[in-house]
Amino acid sequence: MFLRELKEPAGRIRGAGARTVELLAKAGIHTVADLLCHFPRDWEDRGTTVRLAQFAQYPQVNTTVTILGHSWIGFGRTRTLKVLVEDESAGAELLCWNRNFLKNQLIPGRRCHLWGHFQYQYGKIQSSSFEISPEGEEQGILPVYPLSGELNQTMLRRLVSRALESYLPLIDEELPREIIEKEGLLPRPPALRGIHFPSSMAELDRAKRTLIYGELFYLEIMVGRRAMERRTIRRSPVRFAAERSPDAVPEQDPAGATAPGNVPAGLKKITVSPLQRRLVERLPFKLTPGQAEAITEINRDMTGPIPMARLLQGDVGSGKTLVSFLAALAAVEGGGQAAILAPTELLARQHAENAARLLEPLGLRLSFLTGNIKASGRKELLKGLADGRIDMVLGTHALFSDDVVYSNLRLVVVDEQHRFGVIQRSLIMAKGNHPDLLMMSATPIPRTLALTVFGDLDVSVIRDLPPGRKAVKTHLARQSNEGKVYDFVRNELDRGRQAYFVYPLIAAAEEGRAAEMKDAQTMAARLAEEVFPQYPVALIHSRIDEEEKQDIMERFRRAEIRVLAATSVVEVGVDVPNATCMVVEHAERFGLSALHQLRGRVGRGSEQSYCFLVYSDDLTQDGKTRLKVMLEHTDGFVIAEEDLKLRGPGQITGIEQSGYLSLGLADPVRDAAELEKTRREAFSILEKDPGLLFPEHLLIAEVLKKAPPFAVTYGPGNGLQNTWKNTQFQVW
Ligand code: ADP
Ligand code: MG
Numbered sequence: 001m002f003l004r005e006l007k008e009p010a011g012r013i014r015g016a017g018a019r020t021v022e023l024l025a026k027a028g029i030h031t032v033a034d035l036l037c038h039f040p041r042d043w044e045d046r047g048t049t050v051r052l053a054q055f056a057q058y059p060q061v062n063t064t065v066t067i068l069g070h071s072w073i074g075f076g077r078t079r080t081l082k083v084l085v086e087d088e089s090a091g092a093e094l095l096c097w098n099r100n101f102l103k104n105q106l107i108p109g110r111r112c113h114l115w116g117h118f119q120y121q122y123g124k125i126q127s128s129s130f131e132i133s134p135e136g137e138e139q140g141i142l143p144v145y146p147l148s149g150e151l152n153q154t155m156l157r158r159l160v161s162r163a164l165e166s167y168l169p170l171i172d173e174e175l176p177r178e179i180i181e182k183e184g185l186l187p188r189p190p191a192l193r194g195i196h197f198p199s200s201m202a203e204l205d206r207a208k209r210t211l212i213y214g215e216l217f218y219l220e221i222m223v224g225r226r227a228m229e230r231r232t233i234r235r236s237p238v239r240f241a242a243e244r245s246p247d248a249v250p251e252q253d254p255a256g257a258t259a260p261g262n263v264p265a266g267l268k269k270i271t272v273s274p275l276q277r278r279l280v281e282r283l284p285f286k287l288t289p290g291q292a293e294a295i296t297e298i299n300r301d302m303t304g305p306i307p308m309a310r311l312l313q314g315d316v317g318s319g320k321t322l323v324s325f326l327a328a329l330a331a332v333e334g335g336g337q338a339a340i341l342a343p344t345e346l347l348a349r350q351h352a353e354n355a356a357r358l359l360e361p362l363g364l365r366l367s368f369l370t371g372n373i374k375a376s377g378r379k380e381l382l383k384g385l386a387d388g389r390i391d392m393v394l395g396t397h398a399l400f401s402d403d404v405v406y407s408n409l410r411l412v413v414v415d416e417q418h419r420f421g422v423i424q425r426s427l428i429m430a431k432g433n434h435p436d437l438l439m440m441s442a443t444p445i446p447r448t449l450a451l452t453v454f455g456d457l458d459v460s461v462i463r464d465l466p467p468g469r470k471a472v473k474t475h476l477a478r479q480s481n482e483g484k485v486y487d488f489v490r491n492e493l494d495r496g497r498q499a500y501f502v503y504p505l506i507a508a509a510e511e512g513r514a515a516e517m518k519d520a521q522t523m524a525a526r527l528a529e530e531v532f533p534q535y536p537v538a539l540i541h542s543r544i545d546e547e548e549k550q551d552i553m554e555r556f557r558r559a560e561i562r563v564l565a566a567t568s569v570v571e572v573g574v575d576v577p578n579a580t581c582m583v584v585e586h587a588e589r590f591g592l593s594a595l596h597q598l599r600g601r602v603g604r605g606s607e608q609s610y611c612f613l614v615y616s617d618d619l620t621q622d623g624k625t626r627l628k629v630m631l632e633h634t635d636g637f638v639i640a641e642e643d644l645k646l647r648g649p650g651q652i653t654g655i656e657q658s659g660y661l662s663l664g665l666a667d668p669v670r671d672a673a674e675l676e677k678t679r680r681e682a683f684s685i686l687e688k689d690p691g692l693l694f695p696e697h698l699l700i701a702e703v704l705k706k707a708p709p710f711a712v713t714y715g716p717g718n719g720l721q722n723t724w725k726n727t728q729f730q731v732w
Contacts, residue, residue, distance in 0.1 A: 001170050001171060001172055002171070002172055002174055002703060002706055002707040003033055003036060003037070003171050003174070003188070003192070003707070004033050004037075004707035004709070005033070005706060005707050006031060006032040006033040006036070006167060006170070006171070007031045007032075007033060008031060008032045009021070009030065009031060009032075010024050010025075010029055010030060010031060010032060010034065010035050010159075012032065013032065013035070013159055013162050013163050013166070014162050014166070015158060015159065015162055016159055020155065020159070023149055023150055023151050023155075024151070024159075026148065026149045026151075027147075027148045027149060027151055032163055032167055035159060035160060035163050036160065036163055036164070036167070036192060036196075037664065038145060038146070038156070038160070039145075039195055039196075039211075039664065039665055040143035040144050040145050040195070040196065041144060041145065041146045042143075042144040043141050043142065043143060043144060043198065043204060044060070044062065044115045044131060044141065044142045044143075044144050045062065045141050045201065046062060046113070046115075046139050046140060046141070046142060047139070047140065047141070048062060049062055049063055050062045050063060051063050051087055051088065051089035051090070052065070052086070052087050052089050052090040052091070052092050052118070052125055053089035053090040053125075054089070055092075055118035055119075055120075055125055056120070059117070060115060060116060060117055061114065061115065061116055061117075061118050061127075061130075062114075062115050063087045063089075063113075063114055063115075064087060064111060064112070064113055064114070064135055065085040065086060065087045065092075065111070065112055065113075065114045065132075066085065066086055066087070066109065066110070066111055066112075067083060067084075067085055067106045067107060067108050067109065067110045067111075067112060068084040068085060068086055068091070068108060069083075069084045069108050070082065070083055070084070070103060070106075070108075071084070073095070079100075080095060080096060080097055080100065081095075081096040081099070081100045081102060081103050082094065082095055082096070083096060083102065083103075083106050085112075085114065087114075090125055091125070092118065092124070092125040092126065092127065093124050093125070093126045093127075094114075094116075094126075094127055094128075094130055094132070095126065095127065095128040096128075097128055101150070102132070106132065110134070111134075111135040112132050112133060112134055112135055113132065113133050113134070113135050113136075114130060114131075114132050115130060115131045115132075115144075116129055116130025116131060116132075117129045117130070118130075131144055131153055133153065133154055140197075140199070141197070141198050141199070141200070141201070141204065142157060142197075143156075143157060143160070143195075143196050143197065145157075145160075160196050160197075161196070161197065164192065164193055164196060164197070168189045168192065168193060169189070171188055171189050171192065172188065173187055173188045173699070174188055174214055174218075174699070174703050175188075175210075175213070175214055175217065175699075176696055176697065176699055176700065177696075178696060179213075179217070179681065180210075183209075183213060184206070185206070185209060185210040185213055186206050186207055186210045188210075188214075190207070191206075191207045191210040191211055192207075192211075193207075194206065194207030194210075195207040195208060195211055195665075208665060209674075211664070211665050211666075212665050212666040212671055212674060213674060213678060215664050215665060215666040215709065216666050216668070216671065216674055216675050216678040216679075217678040217681065217682055218703065218704075218708075218709045218710065219666075219678075219709070219710060220675075220678045220679045220681075220682035220683070221682045221685070221686070221700060221704070222704075222708075222709075222710045223679075223682075224679075224682050224683050224686045225686065228686060228690055230306065230307070230309065231306055233306060233307055233434055234305050234306070235305070235306075235307055235433065235434040237302065237303045237304055237305055237334075238302045238303055238330050238331060238333065238334030238336070238410065238436075239303065239334055240273035240274065240275075240303075240330065240333045240334060241273070241274060242271045242272070242273070243271070243272055243273065243274055243277045244269040244270070244271060244272075244277075245269050245270050245271075245272045245276070245277050245280050245281075270287075270292050270295065270296050271296065271299065272295070272299065272326075273299070273329060273330050273333045274333070275329040275330075275332070275333050275362055276295070276299075276326050276329050276330065276333075278362055279325065279326060279329060279358060279359070279362060280326075282358070282361070283322075285466065287319075287322075288318070288319060288462065288464045288465070288466055288467070289464055290314065290318065290461070290462030290463050290464045291318075291319055291322060291323050291462060293460065293462075294312055294314075294323045294460040294461075294462055295323055295326045295327070297310070297458070297460050298310065298312075298323070298326070298327045298330070298438065298460070299330060301436065301458070302327065302330050302331070302334070302411070302436050303330075307434040307435065307436055307437070308436035308437060308438065308458075309436075309437050309457050309458065310437070310438050310439070310457065310458045310459070310460060311417070311439045311440075311441065311457045311458070311459045311460070312324075312438060312439065312440045312441070312459075312460045312461075312462070313440075313441055313442075313459060313460070313461045313462070314440075314442065314461065314462030314463075315442060315462075315465065315600070315635070315636040315637075316442045316596070316597060316599075316600025316601075316636065317465055317466075317469065317575075317600055317603065317604055318442075318462040318464070318465055318466075319462065319465075319466055320415075320440045320442070320462065321351060321354060321415075322358075323440075323462070324340060324413045324415070324438060324440060325354075325355060325358060325359060327411055327413065327436075327438055328340065328355075328359070328364075328392050328411060328413065329359070329362070329364075330411075331410040331411035331436065332364060332391045332392060334410060335408065335410075336408045336409065336410025336411065336435075337385070337388070337390065337391055337392065337393070337406050337407065337408055337409050337410060337411075338391070338392045338393075338409075338410065338411040338412075338413065339392070339393050339394075339395075339399050339406070339409060339411070339412050339413065339428065339431075340355075340392070340393070340394045340395075340413040340415065341395065341396070341397070341399050341400075341412065341413065341414045341415065341420070341428060342394070342395070342396060342415045342416065343396070343415070343416045343420065344396065344569070345370050345371075345372065345396055345546050345549070345550070346549060346550070346553055346569070346574065347415065347416070347574070348368070348370055348394055348395050348396050349368070349370075349550055349553075350553075350574065350575060351394045351415070352366065352368040352394040352395075355392065355394055359392065364391045364392055365384075365389060365390050365391045365392070366390070366391065366392050366393070366394065367381050367384060367385070367390045367392075367393050367394075368393070368394055368395060369381060369393055369394070369395035369396075369398050369399055369404070370395050370396045370398050370546075371396060371397070371398045372546050372547075373398070381393075382403060382404060382405070385404060385405065385406050385407065386405045386406070386407055387407055388407035388408060397420075397424060399428055400424065400427040400428035400431065404431065405431070406431050406432060408432070408433075409431050409432030409433075409435045410432065410435050410436060411435055411436045411437075411438065412425075412428050412429060412432065412435050412436070412437050412438070413438045413439075413440065414428075414437070414438070414439045414440065415440050416440065416441065416442070417439035417440060417441045425437075425439075439457075442597065442600070442636065468606050469603055469604070469606075470603065470606075470607070470608045470609065471603065471634055472582075472599055472602055472603035472609045472610065472611050472634070473608065473609070473610050473611070474599065474610075474611045474612075474613065474630055474631055474634075475610065475611070475612050475613070476587075476612075476613050476615065476627055476631060477612055477613070477614045477615070478614075478615065478616075478617070479585075479614055479615065479616045479617065480617075481614075482585070482614055485583060485612045485614060486531050486532075488581075488610070488612075489532075489563075489581045489583060489612075490531075490532060492580055492581050492610070493532060493535050493562055493563070496559075496578075497578060497579065497580040497581065497607065498556065498559060498561075498562050498563065498564075498576065498578050498579040498580070498581070499562070499563050499564070499579060499580070499581035499582070499583065500563075500564050500566060500570055500579060500581065500582050500583065500598075500601055500602070501520075501523060501527060501563065501564070501565045501566065501583045501585065502520075502566050502567065502568060502570065502582070502583070502584045502585070502598055503518055503519050503520040503523055503565070503566070503567060503585055503586065504517075504519075504567070504568075504586050504589040504590065505517065505519040505520065505567070506519060506520050506521055506541045506542070506543060506567055507519050507520075507521040507522070508522070517586065518585050518586060520539060520540075520541050520565050520566055520567050521539060521541075523565050523585070524537060524538070524539035524565035527563055527565055528563075532562075532563055535562040535563055536560065536561050536562050536563070537561070537562070537563040537564075537565060538552050538555070538556065538561045538563070538564055538565070539564075539565050539566070540552050540553070540564055540565070540566045540567075540569060540570065541566060541567040541569055542567065542569050549569075552564075553574070556576060556579075557576050559578055564579075568590070568594055568597075568598065570598070570601055574601055575601075575604055576601075576604070577604040577605030577606075578605060578607075579601065579602055579604075579609075580602055580603075580605070580607050580608065580609040580610060581602065581609070581610050581611075581612070582598055582599055582601055582602045582609070582610070582611045582612070583611075583612045583614060584598055584611070584612070584613050584614065585614045586614070586615070586616055587613035587614055587615050587627060587630075588615045588616065588619040588620070588623030588624070588626070588627060589623070590626075591626070591643070592626050592629060592630070592639055592640075592642060592643040592646065593639070593640065593643055595613070595626065595630050596630070596636055596639045598611075599611040599630070600636075611630075613627055613630060613631075615627060622646060625646060626646065629642045629643075629646075685697060685700070692704075
């Protein structure tokens with residue numbers, strides 16, 4: 001039996017009474033398999049004593065203490081227990097957040113075993129992440145489980161240990177023997193024992209490696225199968241008479257110009273459709289090499305037999321929109337329709353305006369659809385989409401409402417794709433018959449993650465910015481020096497430029513935040529009345545209604561408004577080349593990707609632009625590091641990597657909401673090397689034996705059939721579903 005087939009209720013385990021079963025259920029543990037897959041978050045090595053005084057030299061303290069007494073932090077229902085303890089080396093404080101019940105167990109005078117992470121704080125050795133149990137309990141290396149509610153370590157340790165005793169002999173291997181041998185892994189039963197109750201640190205290590213390998217291997221097998229399935233889908237390709245674009249990009253490498261199918265960047269001419277050629281000819285600038293390469297790859301996909309699934313990555317301002325318009329032209333030329341999906345109405349409108357300017361002169365029939373379009377106009381528009389009179393539609397999530405029907409949707413472009421979930425993407429994909437999919441993102445995803453998250457996606461990267469852009473100059477300023485920043489901005493305004501001021505909150509007072517916190521609303525008034533009285537200032541944030549927002553943005557674009565006080569609504573996509581100043585106040589409160597996006601709002605024209613990150617004095621170490629990263633780096637990919645290091649993988653923009661990293665033990669970022677290895681292994685198996693029919697692969701097929709760690713729901717654009725934790729993987 002495979003581990004995940006152990007569906008017996010946890011109550012069958014010896015010693016699990018009704019009360020325990022109830023507590024387990026609250027923690028999401030219902031079956032024996034759930035319990036055995038409730039992996040420790042840490043391990044306590046009781047063999048090695050680390051006294052309190054040594055807390056700084058070791059990752060954990062591991063000692064025997066005497067309870068000295070109790071005190072409380074705070075009052076009433078929200079108070080938190082503080083326990084004073086000492087061992088022979090020093091005294092310490094234990095902060096019992098959400099564990100006030102420990103008061104009854106930690107009676108003064110008692111001797112207890114203490115294990116935990118300690119810090120020096122306010123002159124005391126302190127911990128809020130510790131485990132404590134009566135002296136004389138088990139020795140050796142003990143698991144430390146993630147707890148919730150009133151579950152405690154002793155209880156879980158006992159249950160898991162009993163479950164292992166009774167069920168381990170029933171558990172079958174899940175990895176082919178060949179792999180286990182080649183990789184020096186453990187068979188499944190000892191790996192499970194080793195992860196819960198290792199007899200040595202070396203054994204723990206091997207158990208971990210084994211389980212992580214298994215998780216990643218099956219993830220990649222599923223991703224690989226999904227990829228193969230996509231490649232069997234056939235649809236009629238877009239056809240157009242290929243033309244050579246005249247001088248589409250600056251000449252750099254004429255030698256490679258004719259290499260079919262693999263056109264390197266920097267070519268003078270690229271192969272385009274007639275409409276694409278006309279658009280390129282009309283542009284007041286040349287395509288950048290990165291844009292040219294991207295459109296070449298897109299054209300190749302769209303004229304090929306398999307539906308396109310491509311991620312276009314390019315830093316803010318790299319000109320992704322134009323590439324998507326070129327792709328839309330190919331779709332329309334092939335007799336189909338194109339839909340461009342944007343996360344906000346502001347952005348959708350900006351795209352629609354650009355499209356009107358660039359594409360309508362070529363004869364395309366465009367429309368704009370958002371949730372705010374009035375009933376009558378909407379009806380007409382839906383008719384146009386359904387009967388094919390409309391070639392291209394731009395809009396927000398309204399594009400995949402139930403009543404929107406397309407006559408022949410050939411291309412779906414998802415801008416700022418990380419803002420959409422898998423489900424939303426599949427909703428719009430389902431409106432066409434295997435349409436091509438182009439996802440765009442300025443939030444670069446490190447390669448290793450892209451492999452897992454997107455599995456089978458092709459990736460184009462625009463690495464260059466349009467020429468003539470000057471790098472934005474970034475300055476840090478203390479809040480007390482804000483006056484200098486304002487003076488600088490005034491000078492820019494005097495030169496005819498425009499500025500953004502961005503705040504973390506709309507209205508601090510309403511949001512119950514301290515009065516000293518600057519917010520967009522108060523500051524808009526102050527900027528208008530005191531700081532820049534001679535210039536028009538406007539306020540924009542998410543609670544302002546759409547029509548007014550549009551109006552404000554339009555007037556900002558026309559430079560009738562010179563200063564925009566905003567929240568991070570201006571973060572995404574907004575493109576006003578005359579704006580040269582971005583002032584972010586309380587910058588320490590923004591995440592790196594937001595700061596990078598915000599800075600990307602300036603530096604879009606030929607003038608020198610500036611970004612001021614104004615920070616207040618109460619900034620944390622993390623806040624400091626973020627500001628430093630912004631000062632030192634401009635490359636979005638580098639910033640994304642730094643972000644990853646700072647925040648950990650679970651919190652990367654667009655990934656946290658899909659919860660996709662809940663693999664179990666594996667962490668695709670930390671275990672990147674292992675991920676690549678399992679991917680190679682999985683893909684090579686599938687290449688040789690796509691049906692998993694060879695005798696040495698039957699086991700894999702059986703695991704997939706009887707106890708798949710992930711479920712795949714087929715259909716265009718669907719992701720993988722992690723059946724175990726019920727989270728979705730974004731495959732494409
Ligand atoms: P992003 O990739 O961030 O979505 P946009 O598509 O908004 O970038 O483009 C930013 C700006 O660059 C726009 O004003 C666009 O007109 C301009 N642009 C795009 N391509 C080029 C190019 N090849 N040369 C010069 N400017 C360009
Ligand atoms: Mg954009």
